Amino acid sequence: MKRKVWKLIARPDGTNFEEALELVEEDISDPVNGQIQIKLKIISMDAGTRMWMSDRQDSYQPPIDLGSSMVGVCLAEITKSSNPSFKEGDLVRGFGEWADFANVDSESFLVLEKGLDHDEAYLSALGLNGWTAYVGVMEVGKPKKGENFLVSAAAGATGSLAGQIAKKAGCRVIGLAGSQEKCDWLVNDLGFDIAINYKIEDLDSALKKHCPDGVDIYFDNVAGDILDTVMQNLALNARIPLCGLLAQYNKKGAKLPGPDNFDQLLMKRATITGFFCPDFLDDGPRIESMLSEWYKEGSLKFKADITEGLENVLISYKKIFTGENIGKTLVKL
Amino acid sequence: MKRKVWKLIARPDGTNFEEALELVEEDISDPVNGQIQIKLKIISMDAGTRMWMSDRQDSYQPPIDLGSSMVGVCLAEITKSSNPSFKEGDLVRGFGEWADFANVDSESFLVLEKGLDHDEAYLSALGLNGWTAYVGVMEVGKPKKGENFLVSAAAGATGSLAGQIAKKAGCRVIGLAGSQEKCDWLVNDLGFDIAINYKIEDLDSALKKHCPDGVDIYFDNVAGDILDTVMQNLALNARIPLCGLLAQYNKKGAKLPGPDNFDQLLMKRATITGFFCPDFLDDGPRIESMLSEWYKEGSLKFKADITEGLENVLISYKKIFTGENIGKTLVKL
Numbered sequence: 044m045k046r047k048v049w050k051l052i053a054r055p056d057g058t059n060f061e062e063a064l065e066l067v068e069e070d071i072s073d074p075v076n077g078q079i080q081i082k083l084k085i086i087s088m089d090a091g092t093r094m095w096m097s098d099r100q101d102s103y104q105p106p107i108d109l110g111s112s113m114v115g116v117c118l119a120e121i122t123k124s125s126n127p128s129f130k131e132g133d134l135v136r137g138f139g140e141w142a143d144f145a146n147v148d149s150e151s152f153l154v155l156e157k158g159l160d161h162d163e164a165y166l167s168a169l170g171l172n173g174w175t176a177y178v179g180v181m182e183v184g185k186p187k188k189g190e191n192f193l194v195s196a197a198a199g200a201t202g203s204l205a206g207q208i209a210k211k212a213g214c215r216v217i218g219l220a221g222s223q224e225k226c227d228w229l230v231n232d233l234g235f236d237i238a239i240n241y242k243i244e245d246l247d248s249a250l251k252k253h254c255p256d257g258v259d260i261y262f263d264n265v266a267g268d269i270l271d272t273v274m275q276n277l278a279l280n281a282r283i284p285l286c287g288l289l290a291q292y293n294k295k296g297a298k299l300p301g302p303d304n305f306d307q308l309l310m311k312r313a314t315i316t317g318f319f320c321p322d323f324l325d326d327g328p329r330i331e332s333m334l335s336e337w338y339k340e341g342s343l344k345f346k347a348d349i350t351e352g353l354e355n356v357l358i359s360y361k362k363i364f365t366g367e368n369i370g371k372t373l374v375k376l
Numbered sequence: 377m378k379r380k381v382w383k384l385i386a387r388p389d390g391t392n393f394e395e396a397l398e399l400v401e402e403d404i405s406d407p408v409n410g411q412i413q414i415k416l417k418i419i420s421m422d423a424g425t426r427m428w429m430s431d432r433q434d435s436y437q438p439p440i441d442l443g444s445s446m447v448g449v450c451l452a453e454i455t456k457s458s459n460p461s462f463k464e465g466d467l468v469r470g471f472g473e474w475a476d477f478a479n480v481d482s483e484s485f486l487v488l489e490k491g492l493d494h495d496e497a498y499l500s501a502l503g504l505n506g507w508t509a510y511v512g513v514m515e516v517g518k519p520k521k522g523e524n525f526l527v528s529a530a531a532g533a534t535g536s537l538a539g540q541i542a543k544k545a546g547c548r549v550i551g552l553a554g555s556q557e558k559c560d561w562l563v564n565d566l567g568f569d570i571a572i573n574y575k576i577e578d579l580d581s582a583l584k585k586h587c588p589d590g591v592d593i594y595f596d597n598v599a600g601d602i603l604d605t606v607m608q609n610l611a612l613n614a615r616i617p618l619c620g621l622l623a624q625y626n627k628k629g630a631k632l633p634g635p636d637n638f639d640q641l642l643m644k645r646a647t648i649t650g651f652f653c654p655d656f657l658d659d660g661p662r663i664e665s666m667l668s669e670w671y672k673e674g675s676l677k678f679k680a681d682i683t684e685g686l687e688n689v690l691i692s693y694k695k696i697f698t699g700e701n702i703g704k705t706l707v708k709l
Contacts, residue, residue, distance in 0.1 A: 266638070285642050301634020305599070306621050309650035317642035 046071040047353055048142035049113045055096050058364050060357045063096065064113060071144055077126045079135070079149045081119035083353075086141055087166045088360050088372040089115065090287060112140040118155075118165050119145075129154065136165055143353055143376055163347040164338060167200055167371035173334045173343070174327070175286060175320040176204035179262050180212065183284035183318050188213035190259035191278065193250075195269050197238065198225035199363075200345070200371035201286060205262045206235050207343055214260070217253055219246070219269065221366045228369060233344055241269065250276040257311070262286060266302075274304035281313040346370030379404040380686055381475035382446040388429050391697050393690045396429065397446060404477055410459045412468070412482045414452035416686075419474055420499045421693050421705040422448065423620060445473040451488075451498050452478075462487065469498055476686055476709055496680040497671060500533055500704035506667040506676070507660070508619060508653040509537035512595055513545065516617035516651050521546035523592035524611065526583075528602050530571065531558035532696075533678070533704035534619060538595045539568050540676055547593070550586055552579070552602065554699045561702060566677055574602065583609040590644070595619060599635075607637035614646040679703030 045068050055063035074080045092115055095107045107114065117139040121131050126149040129135070137152030139145050155165055167173065179201075186192060192209040196202040197218025206216045206229065217237045218229040226238035239249045246269065250258065257278030263270055266288045273283075307313065323330070337343035348368040350359035353376050362368040378401050388396035407413045425448055428440045440447065450472040454464050459482040462468070470485035472478050488498055500506065512534075519525060525542040529535045530551025539549045539562065550570045551562045559571035572582045579602065583591065590611030596603055599621045606616075640646065656663070670676035681701040683692035686709050695701040 288639050288642060301636065301638035303634065305634035307650075308648060309618050309621060309652070312650045312652050312655060314647060314649040315641060316647040317640075317645045319642070319645050322645060 044071050044144070045069070046142055046144040048140055048145070049353075049356060051096060051107050051109055051111060051113055053109065054098055058361050060360060064357060066354060071146060074123050074125045074146045077149055078146045079121050079126060079129045079152065080123035080144060080146050081117075081135060081139065081152075082122045082144055083117050083119045083139060083142060083376050085118040085162060085166055085376070086139075086353075086356065086374045087116040087118075087170065088356075088363055088374065089171070090363050093364070112142065112145075114138060114140055116166060116171055118162060119152075124149070134165075136170065141353070141356055159338075161347075163349070163371065163373055164345065166373060167345045167347060168204060168338045168343050169331065169334050171320060172200040172345075172371060173204055173338075174323070174330055175201050176208050176262075177330050177334060178320050178323045179284040179286050179318055180205050180208045180260075182323065183316050184209070184260040184262060184282050186212040186214050186260055190214050191217065191254045191257070192260045192262070193217045193219070193254070193258045193273065194262040194264070195219045195273075196264035196287075197229055197235070198222075198369050199264060202262070202264055203229070203233060203345060203370055204343065205286075207233055209260070209262070210234055211337070211342070217258075225369055228346065246272045247275060254278075257281065260284070270302045271304060274302045274307045277307055277311040277313050279311050281311055283313065283315040285315055285317045348372045350374050352376070377404050377477075378402070379475055379477040381473055381478070382686075382689060384429060384440050384442055384444055384446055386442065387431055391694050393693060397690060399687060404479065407456050407458045407479045410482055411479045412454050412459060412462045412485065413456040413477060413479050414450075414468060414472065414485075415455045415477055416450050416452045416472060416475060416709050418451040418495060418499055418709070419472075419686075419689065419707045420449040420451075420503065421689075421696055421707065422504070423696050426697070445475065445478075447471060447473055449499060449504055451495060452485075457482070467498075469503065474686070474689055492671075494680075496682070496704065496706055497678065499706060500678045500680060501537060501671045501676050502664065502667050504653060505533040505678075505704060506537055506671075507656070507663055508534050509541050510663050510667060511653050511656045512617040512619050512651055513538050513541045513593075515656065516649050517542070517593040517595060517615050519545040519547050519593055523547050524550065524587045524590070525593045525595070526550045526552070526587070526591045526606065527595040527597070528552045529597035529620075530562055530568070531555075531702050532597060535595070535597055536562070536566060536678060536703060537676065538619075540566055542593070542595070543567055544670070544675070550591075558702055561679065579605045580608060587611075590614065593617070603635045604637060607635045607640045610640055610644040610646050612644055614644055616646065616648040618648055618650045681705045683707050685709070 049064050052065050053063045095104050098106050121133045129149045134155045134157050135152040192214035194202045194205050198220040210216045216235045218235045219239050219241045221242045226240050229235040229238040237253050259278045261273050261283045263285050264287045356374050359374045382397050385398050386396045428437050431439050454466045462482045467488045467490050468485040525547035527535045527538050531553040543549045549568045551568045552572050552574045553559050554575045559573050562568040562571040592611045594606050594616045596618050597620045689707045692707045
């Protein structure tokens with residue numbers, strides 16, 4: 044049997060993924076030694092995987108070797124199994140490849156309860172984005188009622204969920220996004236209190252207007268210039284859950300100078316904490332069931348930006364970095 | 377009656393305090409409306425007050441107006457009182473002026489139990505430095521037994537106490553200091569496990585050698601280049617209590633670019649927290665009695681760098697920034 048899979052053949056320069064990745068056809072054998080064979084249904088596009096395409100060694104994952112398959116979280120159906128606990132037809136989620144079929148270790152896959160109205164939810168509100176949003180807001184941000192909660196990349200897959208969860212915790216929620224369409228979605232559909240289009244508004248003035256007493260929690264997905272500006276607008280005892288470095292991933296060298304106004308950490312007795320949701324896996328069942336309950340009652344909304352076809356995966360992946368996407372960026376096979 | 381007092385007459389450029397401060401003689405009246413008149417015995421020299429000499433508005437205290445008295449923590453004796461709860465002859469500590477006599481609000485002064493072997497302890501191990509060290513290590517750093525605890529400006533008034541407190545908490549304590557004499561003091565007298573002379577050793581190599589698994593807690597008194605280097609050597613879930621910005625206070629503009637390797641916060645799921653010991657005043661009695669017990673049993677040592685005479689206060693103050701001092705820098709009147 045043959046399968047198609049994207050291979051990393053060079054370290055990409057910026058968002059020039061076309062030169063770095065190649066879709067190849069190769070043989071796939073039957074699964075053995077407890078492995079399962081999966082047919083991929085949806086592949087999640089995540090900014091964090093960009094780092095593994097580079098050759099830096101000091102990230103939280105080693106780089107992907109040149110010639111190896113590109114990896115990502117996926118929703119899939121089991122087609123063959125060499126592990127009796129995993130059955131043909133089961134719906135599973137885990138860390139797979141950018142491929143149509145793959146043999147994977149069953150232990151790193153989770154069998155899901157079927158029957159959600161949208162399969163996309165398994166990879167967004169109820170997937171890693173939901174977890175990341177929950178952990179960043181509740182465990183790291185520690186929100187208190189009435190606090191000003193700010194989130195960057197607010198119309199992104201994680202940011203949009205973070206804002207909704209902060210709203211549940213009683214915060215006044217302000218989102219940063221790069222278009223009027225995104226801002227409208229945040230306020231009108233997701234219930235954000237305020238959305239700031241940072242591409243046309245002056246962010247410093249907007250924050251001073253909307254948060255004259257400062258930002259209590261800044262859920263940061265991007266770092267870079269936006270973080271610099273937010274640092275000038277912190278409330279006393281502010282918390283900054285640092286979720287991602289989107290402004291940074293495509294830069295050469297990948298060293299990100301820290302925020303100017305770094306001294307405001309001391310002036311405002313503020314805290315920045317980097318976090319990584321797999322660290323909270325032990326608490327997974329509790330988080331998952333809470334997210335699932337919120338999703339089913341309709342209070343945890345998401346939007347999916349779906350591209351069809353494995354051959355179009357690069358079109359989809361690039362959207363994360365250009366900001367064309369709204370909500371969760373996915374490829375459906 | 378006349379008194380002598382240092383007045384701020386210009387914003388200092390770097391450590392050129394001679395041009396910025398002037399010792400003047402002026403009249404002092406009897407205290408009224410609950411004030412007390414104090415005769416200063418010892419004045420504490422603290423790096424943090426340098427910021428108030430500049431005109432920046434975004435610090436945790438407003439700038440000192442030109443023409444006003446220079447301020448600092450002091451140990452004093454009450455000479456006259458208009459508040460029945462404060463008696464002539466009482467020993468007090470509080471926020472006073474760089475002067476020989478002063479009328480001050482009694483509420484901001486604390487009457488001390490007399491009888492310590494060294495008056496200097498009231499302004500170091502049992503004063504703000506002791507508190508700052510305690511809060512930074514125990515409340516912010518949250519040390520666990522066996523963790524690697526690193527402190528910069530380790531031979532300074534706060535750093536030397538922080539290291540001793542971390543040692544009590546079961547940490548392996550590494551101090552950074554700028555001379556062999558200081559390093560010897562840390563290891564031989566204070567019980568630090570390791571001292572690194574960062575002026576002659578390559579800090580990155582030294583940290584990799586002494587902490588191959590990374591630094592768990594970095595008590596930072598200086599920020600700047602040293603923080604940059606430590607950021608490359610963090611353990612997973614490292615905590616950085618940010619106590620001060622010594623490398624920064626004398627710079628014009630006073631904007632401190634954040635640490636390079638800022639992204640290591642995310643990679644290592646680390647936390648930086650700015651803290652300010654007056655925020656913990658409510659917990660003061662507990663902290664004070666603990667410090668006092670340790671001090672009396674001889675396990676919280678300090679060294680004082682004493683300059684005699686109010687007229688020599690600038691000689692003493694400058695030592696904090698040039699690194700000539702060992703331990704707590706004080707002026708005795």
